[in-house]
Amino acid sequence: MTALAALQDCLAAEHAAIYGYGVLGGVLGGDNNAASDQALATAGYVAHRTRRDELTALITGLDADPVPAEPAYATPFPITGTPDCRRLGRHIEHRTAAVYSFAVAETVRGTRRMLASALLDAARREVRWGGEAQAFPGVTDS
Amino acid sequence: MQARWYGRWMQAAAFDDDKGPGGVSDTEAEQSATSLTKSSARERLLTRRRLMSLASAAGVVAGLSGCMPSRERTGRRRTPTPTDAVRGDVGLLVTAITGEELLLAYCAAVIDRHPELAAVVRPVHQRQREHVDVLRSALRRLDPPPAPRRFVVPAGRRSAQARLVRRIDAARRDRFDDCLAAESGPLARLLASAAASHAVTADLLRVQR
Numbered sequence: 001m002t003a004l005a006a007l008q009d010c011l012a013a014e015h016a017a018i019y020g021y022g023v024l025g026g027v028l029g030g031d032n033n034a035a036s037d038q039a040l041a042t043a044g045y046v047a048h049r050t051r052r053d054e055l056t057a058l059i060t061g062l063d064a065d066p067v068p069a070e071p072a073y074a075t076p077f078p079i080t081g082t083p084d085c086r087r088l089g090r091h092i093e094h095r096t097a098a099v100y101s102f103a104v105a106e107t108v109r110g111t112r113r114m115l116a117s118a119l120l121d122a123a124r125r126e127v128r129w130g131g132e133a134q135a136f137p138g139v140t141d142s
Numbered sequence: 143m144q145a146r147w148y149g150r151w152m153q154a155a156a157f158d159d160d161k162g163p164g165g166v167s168d169t170e171a172e173q174s175a176t177s178l179t180k181s182s183a184r185e186r187l188l189t190r191r192r193l194m195s196l197a198s199a200a201g202v203v204a205g206l207s208g209c210m211p212s213r214e215r216t217g218r219r220r221t222p223t224p225t226d227a228v229r230g231d232v233g234l235l236v237t238a239i240t241g242e243e244l245l246l247a248y249c250a251a252v253i254d255r256h257p258e259l260a261a262v263v264r265p266v267h268q269r270q271r272e273h274v275d276v277l278r279s280a281l282r283r284l285d286p287p288p289a290p291r292r293f294v295v296p297a298g299r300r301s302a303q304a305r306l307v308r309r310i311d312a313a314r315r316d317r318f319d320d321c322l323a324a325e326s327g328p329l330a331r332l333l334a335s336a337a338a339s340h341a342v343t344a345d346l347l348r349v350q351r
Contacts, residue, residue: 097338104334105327116321116334120314123338124345133265133342135272136335 003111006103007059008067010115013099014052015069020092021045023075024085034082044089044125048096051118058111089129097122101138197280197332231325232281238320238333239277245313246270248293248306255295256302262350263306266343273336280329300351307347314340 025041028034059066079088100119104112123137134140249267253260296302314337321333 101331101335104321105331109322112330112334113322116318116330116337119334120318120338120341123342127342127346133269133339133346135269135339136276136332137338137342139331139335 001102001106003103003107004059004062004064006106007055007062007111008064009099010103010118011052011055011059012067013096014048014055015067016073017048017092017096018045018052019069019073020075020088021048023079024088027079028082028085031082034085037082037085040089040125040128041085044093047121047125054114058114086129090126090131093122093126093129094131097126097138197276230323231329234320234323235277235281235329238317238336239274239281241313241316242270242273242277242336245309246274248295248309251293251295252302252306255297256299259299259303262303262347266306266310266347269339269343273339276332277336280332303347303351307344310340310344310347314344 021041021044025038025045028038028041031037056066075088076091077084077087079085097119100115100122103115104119107115119138123134126137127133246267249263249270253263253267296305317333317337317340321330321337324330324333
């Protein structure tokens with residue numbers, strides 16, 4: 001895999017993550033008792049948008065066309081309530097961490113720094129959504 | 143038409159993080175729970191194998207280091223070569239292992255001094271052990287450096303935990319910097335992941351204070 005392909009994979013993951021956060025944000029918005037989850041969803045949504053923009057700029061800087069977002073994504077399970085939202089949050093971050101960890105191996109210098117930071121952020125958010133701490137996040141189940 | 147969720151890397155998804163299948167019938171939930179247990183066990187096996195295979199890939203640097211010609215002895219000026227990069231990674235890995243071993247020993251010292259913190263620190267100790275094992279397996283050809291085993295752990299429980307968090311934060315910064323310096327991609331990946339693990343651990347310990 002080339003560095004560019006790894007970056008494109010990260011961007012594709014960010015598109016999906018943003019969509020996923022949109023879905024869970026919508027469901028959580030209807031739960032008056034989910035203020036902390038809503039805050040987590042908002043922060044995650046903003047963070048993933050920022051990463052998407054950074055990746056888009058990086059890829060454009062390599063004279064390549066950034067992979068576009070799909071019109072819609074099928075969630076891996078039905079999202080009907082707050083517990084599903086937490087599960088989806090964990091799922092998004094777990095998968096995002098995996099893609100970033102792959103990309104770290106394919107890049108160097110400033111780009112690697114950005115990708116490694118994104119891996120750290122995703123691992124942290126996964127645990128905030130209730131995931132278990134792992135010895136090697138992003139490397140397991142990847 | 144909806145796109146596949148996350149593309150190809152989603153296909154083998156197994157949800158070991160499931161805490162409760164909301165919105166499905168009891169039967170569905172039961173079936174789901176059964177399959178989740180199975181996939182979770184399979185994942186753990188794969189995870190171990192993958193981790194070790196990744197460590198082996200990173201460990202290529204150590205293997206190469208054993209057969210490097212010693213050009214320095216010629217006294218001639220030279221430009222950096224790929225073997226220099228390999229040697230740099232070996233040194234980096236040794237430093238990383240030493241740091242992770244120190245943190246492992248400190249976790250043990252905290253549990254020793256404050257048995258009431260065992261429930262909080264033992265999972266940290268376990269993850270730390272895994273860091274050391276995997277990084278060591280990437281460096282089989284070198285003997286692990288001796289790590290000091292005696293620490294001064296603060297008498298107060300809160301102080302002991304606070305110092306442990308500081309040490310974990312320092313380990314996160316170190317592994318992150320090591321990741322950026324690594325020449326080998328697989329080694330960089332392991333080190334970035336270890337840094338992420340430290341970040342998560344420090345977050346959790348801060349909450350549990």
